[in-house]
Amino acid sequence: MMAFLKLLARNRLAAFGGILLLALVLLALITPLLPLLEPNATNPANRLQPPLSDGHWLGTDQLGRDILSRLLWGLRVSLAVGIAASLVAALIGSTIGLVAGYFGGRTDNTLMRGIDMLMAFPYILLALAIVAVLGPGLMNALYAIAIVNIPFFARNIRGATVSIAHREFVDAARLSGKGDLRILVSEILPNVLPVIVITLSTTVGWMILETAGLSFLGLGAQPPQADLGSMLGEGRRMIINAPHVATLPGLAIFLLVMSINLLGDGVRDALDPRLKSGALSRPAPMTRLRRRQHVKVDDVVRVPGQASALLEVDDLHTDFEVGRETYRAVNGVSFSLKPNECLGLVGESGSGKSVTALSLLGLVASPPGVISGGHVHFQGRDLLDLGIRELRRVRGNQVAYVFQDPLSTLHPLIKVGDQLIEALRTHQPLSRQAAHQRAVELLGQVRIPNPERRASQYPHELSGGMRQRVGIAMALANDPQLIIADEPTTALDVTVQAQILTLLKRLREAQGTSVLFITHDFGVVSQVCDRVAVMYAGRIVEVGPTQELLANPRHPYTRRLIDCVPRLGDPDHEPAAIPGLPPAANALPSGCAFADRCDLVEPRCREGEIALIASDGERQVRCIKPLANRTTTGAAHA
Amino acid sequence: MPEPLLDITGLTRTFGGGRSLLGIPKPGVHAVQRVDLQVARGETLGIVGESGCGKSTLARMLVGLDTPSGGEIRFAGEDLQAMRRLDRHALSRRIQYVFQDPLSSLNPRMRIRDILAAPLKHLRGLSGRALDARIAELLEVVNLRPEFVSRYPHEFSGGQAQRIGIARALAAEPDVLVLDEPVSALDVSVQAQVLKLLRRLKAEFDLTYLFISHDLSVVETISQRIAVMYFGRVVEEAPARRLFSQPAHPYTRLLLSSAPVPGGPPITAESTAAELPDPLDPPPGCAFAPRCPKARDACRQAPPPLEALSGGGHRAACLYPERGAWQASASTTATPGAS
Numbered sequence: 001m002m003a004f005l006k007l008l009a010r011n012r013l014a015a016f017g018g019i020l021l022l023a024l025v026l027l028a029l030i031t032p033l034l035p036l037l038e039p040n041a042t043n044p045a046n047r048l049q050p051p052l053s054d055g056h057w058l059g060t061d062q063l064g065r066d067i068l069s070r071l072l073w074g075l076r077v078s079l080a081v082g083i084a085a086s087l088v089a090a091l092i093g094s095t096i097g098l099v100a101g102y103f104g105g106r107t108d109n110t111l112m113r114g115i116d117m118l119m120a121f122p123y124i125l126l127a128l129a130i131v132a133v134l135g136p137g138l139m140n141a142l143y144a145i146a147i148v149n150i151p152f153f154a155r156n157i158r159g160a161t162v163s164i165a166h167r168e169f170v171d172a173a174r175l176s177g178k179g180d181l182r183i184l185v186s187e188i189l190p191n192v193l194p195v196i197v198i199t200l201s202t203t204v205g206w207m208i209l210e211t212a213g214l215s216f217l218g219l220g221a222q223p224p225q226a227d228l229g230s231m232l233g234e235g236r237r238m239i240i241n242a243p244h245v246a247t248l249p250g251l252a253i254f255l256l257v258m259s260i261n262l263l264g265d266g267v268r269d270a271l272d273p274r275l276k277s278g279a280l281s282r283p284a285p286m287t288r289l290r291r292r293q294h295v296k297v298d299d300v301v302r303v304p305g306q307a308s309a310l311l312e313v314d315d316l317h318t319d320f321e322v323g324r325e326t327y328r329a330v331n332g333v334s335f336s337l338k339p340n341e342c343l344g345l346v347g348e349s350g351s352g353k354s355v356t357a358l359s360l361l362g363l364v365a366s367p368p369g370v371i372s373g374g375h376v377h378f379q380g381r382d383l384l385d386l387g388i389r390e391l392r393r394v395r396g397n398q399v400a401y402v403f404q405d406p407l408s409t410l411h412p413l414i415k416v417g418d419q420l421i422e423a424l425r426t427h428q429p430l431s432r433q434a435a436h437q438r439a440v441e442l443l444g445q446v447r448i449p450n451p452e453r454r455a456s457q458y459p460h461e462l463s464g465g466m467r468q469r470v471g472i473a474m475a476l477a478n479d480p481q482l483i484i485a486d487e488p489t490t491a492l493d494v495t496v497q498a499q500i501l502t503l504l505k506r507l508r509e510a511q512g513t514s515v516l517f518i519t520h521d522f523g524v525v526s527q528v529c530d531r532v533a534v535m536y537a538g539r540i541v542e543v544g545p546t547q548e549l550l551a552n553p554r555h556p557y558t559r560r561l562i563d564c565v566p567r568l569g570d571p572d573h574e575p576a577a578i579p580g581l582p583p584a585a586n587a588l589p590s591g592c593a594f595a596d597r598c599d600l601v602e603p604r605c606r607e608g609e610i611a612l613i614a615s616d617g618e619r620q621v622r623c624i625k626p627l628a629n630r631t632t633t634g635a636a637h638a
Numbered sequence: 639m640p641e642p643l644l645d646i647t648g649l650t651r652t653f654g655g656g657r658s659l660l661g662i663p664k665p666g667v668h669a670v671q672r673v674d675l676q677v678a679r680g681e682t683l684g685i686v687g688e689s690g691c692g693k694s695t696l697a698r699m700l701v702g703l704d705t706p707s708g709g710e711i712r713f714a715g716e717d718l719q720a721m722r723r724l725d726r727h728a729l730s731r732r733i734q735y736v737f738q739d740p741l742s743s744l745n746p747r748m749r750i751r752d753i754l755a756a757p758l759k760h761l762r763g764l765s766g767r768a769l770d771a772r773i774a775e776l777l778e779v780v781n782l783r784p785e786f787v788s789r790y791p792h793e794f795s796g797g798q799a800q801r802i803g804i805a806r807a808l809a810a811e812p813d814v815l816v817l818d819e820p821v822s823a824l825d826v827s828v829q830a831q832v833l834k835l836l837r838r839l840k841a842e843f844d845l846t847y848l849f850i851s852h853d854l855s856v857v858e859t860i861s862q863r864i865a866v867m868y869f870g871r872v873v874e875e876a877p878a879r880r881l882f883s884q885p886a887h888p889y890t891r892l893l894l895s896s897a898p899v900p901g902g903p904p905i906t907a908e909s910t911a912a913e914l915p916d917p918l919d920p921p922p923g924c925a926f927a928p929r930c931p932k933a934r935d936a937c938r939q940a941p942p943p944l945e946a947l948s949g950g951g952h953r954a955a956c957l958y959p960e961r962g963a964w965q966a967s968a969s970t971t972a973t974p975g976a977s
């Protein structure tokens with residue numbers, strides 16, 4: 001609640017609207033206590049006095065009634081009717097929406113067709129018809145406006161309910177023995193309440209206008225009762241010789257409705273979870289770079305062997321700045337990749353492996369992401385220093401990405417062939433026809449049967465495996481030197497995964513592309529990677545050739561992580577859990593980040609930063625006492 | 639075999655279908671087709687299959703979230719549907735469900751206390767101090783701190799949230815837990831913690847598990863018997879060890895050889911793109927025949943029945959089952975001394 005008020009107060013316009021509305025409401029509340037003239041007392045001798053005349057600050061109307069007094073009493077009436085009508089509409093409309101959305105099927109059909117019929121009438125005509133049947137009067141105008149606005153609530157709330165009624169927690173509540181009514185009231189209502197409040201806050205202003213409109217037409221407040229709309233209607237006839245009689249109530253309506261709408265928009269922005277998470281703030285085209293001084297823990301990790309590196313990442317730091325907190329997602333990562341090598345980047349969720357991959361081409365969303373240090377050397381230049389124009393020439397060209405979920409990375413409304421053509425023509429001067437031909441060729445290359453026909457299909461017409469093949473074809477489009485594959489098979493079934501892994505392997509052999517393969521699955525790593533880097537809490541804790549690292553992990557974390565994984569065909573190997581959780585990225589401990597969970601911890605593990613040291617052969621480990629080879633009796637220390 | 643606790647016979651679920659107003663049959667999707675399974679008390683039956691094989695639909699029918707189109711489920715001899723008609727809570731007191739996504743199965747606007755209190759109040763009729771005591775007990779059982787009761791779900795990690803989901807299922811004091819991919823959304827280190835907890839709870843409360851997963855290695859570590867599903871049918875069923883050492887159905891063999899094992903042998907992949915048959919227009923014969931290297935004409939005539947093979951409790955729905963041991967296994971891998 002406090003957070004909500006704070007958010008609201010930060011929105012200046014909403015705060016202004018809120019203060020204005022508060023003042024108006026207060027004024028309306030204390031009206032009976034104010035030393036005002038009787039609003040309905042006529043005095044024909046004193047008619048049409050201009051504002052600031054004696055005894056009448058705002059002048060008098062055609063019957064000599066005090067306009068200030070009528071305005072305040074009218075404000076009271078308009079506010080009361082508007083709010084009451086909104087509440088009635090919200091109550092009935094939300095109930096209809098909840099019931100229709102929750103029960104679905106025939107109930108939904110019947111209720112919503114009724115609502116549709118209500119909406120098919122022009123609203124003012126409907127209100128007029130209702131007033132005509134019930135007779136003019138303020139209460140009847142209130143009913144009319146409430147009824148007219150029911151569809152608005154019913155539709156909004158139904159939409160929100162439908163999206164919640166199929167969530168798993170509703171099934172869970174049913175299995176907990178809750179009946180439908182109880183589920184509606186205790187499970188669903190709290191979740192759609194923000195929607196109801198948002199709808200309410202954006203309709204109150206509109207309702208007040210409609211009430212004023214009906215009164216203006218003489219169907220709402222009946223003389224002599226004052227109401228902003230009827231005052232406006234009466235003043236209209238004297239707009240030439242006494243403009244203030246109509247202008248003042250008009251101004252009052254304007255101020256009232258504006259204040260409500262400004263506040264309503266603020267309420268909506270503060271309550272809408274999508275807006276809260278910053279969906280409206282447009283991310284920059286590349287991650288912000290703001291190099292800070294970091295204590296460098298590791299020396300530059302040179303490529304083992306003689307070949308020069310294709311990619312050399314040196315002490316990369318990426319932070320997320322949320323409010324006053326800085327989350328250090330990538331905390332000094334260095335690695336290098338040879339031409340035609342496949343390096344696996346392995347870690348659990350939150351270890352920083354994906355952020356590392358996205359940082360290389362400045363693809364971390366900014367805000368909140370900031371690259372706060374390091375270098376990414378690729379073909380003799382530092383990718384982090386490139387401007388957005390140069391970076392765009394690298395993205396999807398020399399360096400290409402394959403993402404986890406091809407359904408969300410392919411555009412749903414563009415045929416896959418056209419998406420490939422776009423990828424090709426962004427970087428190559430090809431005619432449309434040549435590009436089409438190349439696109440079909442690429443689809444064939446990733447072993448999509450009948451590529452010509454598939455090219456003219458939309459992503460939803462392809463299976464998950466096929467879509468991932470398209471994703472790979474797109475990455476291959478411009479013959480990249482480096483493919484960054486971020487969990488490319490995690491969303492796929494195991495038989496499809498086998499095919500995609502085989503395909504990646506074959507393509508790498510045929511094209512000589514380097515691959516940075518990000519995954520959490522040691523089985524997959526073991527199939528495709530030459531070397532593996534294990535990440536924990538934003539750092540690489542161990543690097544080495546895949547089979548050696550898997551057989552004899554040197555870092556305690558690596559070993560325990562491997563032992564967590566159940567092994568197929570070895571049911572007696574009971575997965576050993578690692579107690580505890582990784583440290584929070586905004587409160588990393590000094591020293592080894594794994595120390596709290598490690599059963600071999602010593603005091604010196606927590607004293608100062610621990611560097612990645614060469615252990616044996618091409619292997620490196622960030623541990624002061626690396627493990628020795630596994631023996632049949634268990635591992636001994638080095 | 640003594641009388642099974644759960645006896646599923648001919649269970650079928652068709653979505654859509656029926657006839658239109660003019661009497662023209664509408665196409666229906668056969669999510670689950672004539673499944674026969676028995677689960678003994680105290681057993682863990684693993685159900686393995688890829689997406690679209692009907693394993694989740696099967697699970698939802700067992701707990702009453704979905705109603706079968708045909709066949710029956712008997713719980714200790716009683717018909718489940720009849721039981722539900724008499725008392726809508728009767729089923730939930732005997733069979734409970736653990737969801738795949740721990741966070742989306744907890745209402746974001748309810749405190750843990752209210753989430754755990756619901757089954758205790760509605761299914762077990764607890765209130766007042768007994769209710770509070772039981773909530774504290776449940777949290778302790780799943781290794782969560784008692785002060786968590788006043789927190790909201792978003793304050794928990796995935797592993798903790800899944801423990802709450804398990805505690806909620808246990809609150810009903812069920813005999814059977816249907817676990818639908820309970821560890822798939824978790825990191826491996828947390829996955830191991832939850833598996834360990836599930837093992838302990840089973841012994842402690844004398845539970846019977848139906849453990850559904852797409853992950854063969856997870857199912858293997860926890861199950862005594864495993865049923866493999868493909869396209870709505872059980873294609874093979876066997877004691878866990880036997881299934882992994884001597885898989886008979888070509889699909890089971892394909893699954894096993896596709897699964898990458900750390901330090902294991904290279905996986906083999908099918909050469910042609912693997913596509914499931916069109917669920918609106920299933921082939922008349924074995925659904926796996928289009929992908930099967932050994933398929934013959936007879937396979938395409940009618941779906942092969944699930945028949946017993948030699949050797950205890952091994953059944954396979956294949957006309958030409960594979961025989962003999964499956965060659966690739968972790969015993970040949972390069973990770974020694976891990977037991």
